[in-house]
Amino acid sequence: MLSTVECYNAWSNTYDSDGNILQLLDNDAFNEIVQPYLNDNYQNSTIPICCELGCGTGRNTIKILNAGWST
Template sequence: MMSTQNTKTIVSTVECYDAWSNTYDSDGNILQLLDNVAFEEIAQPLLNSINRDSTKQICCELGCGTGRNTTKILHTGWSIVSIKNK
């Protein structure tokens, strides 16, 4: 009987997210699809409904992660301040 040995490596949460961030937006993660739907159905209509007569709309995005939604918000015409705490 042949035995396979699994090697476990313990890394910090930050290291794990840093390693995953390179492929997070492109690896077919189902959460990306859910995030896209939520943005299109909730966030975008909300941003579009806020007073457009104002000369400047600024959004503060807390926990911006890889910046996927940051670029979506910019495309709606808003200025944005994104904060990521590492």
């Protein structure tokens, strides 16, 4: 049985790549849930702010910034 560290080290090779099925699911969830919220709540007169907790590699932060929000 692998230790926790060994498991994370093995997963890190594909964590932020197309080889990680969870990334695909995460992208789908972001596009279906978060992106519509960002679009619906963006007001051109102000720059909306989002508190991004930084619990990953920043993949979603980039999407939030590209939607015109500040983090």
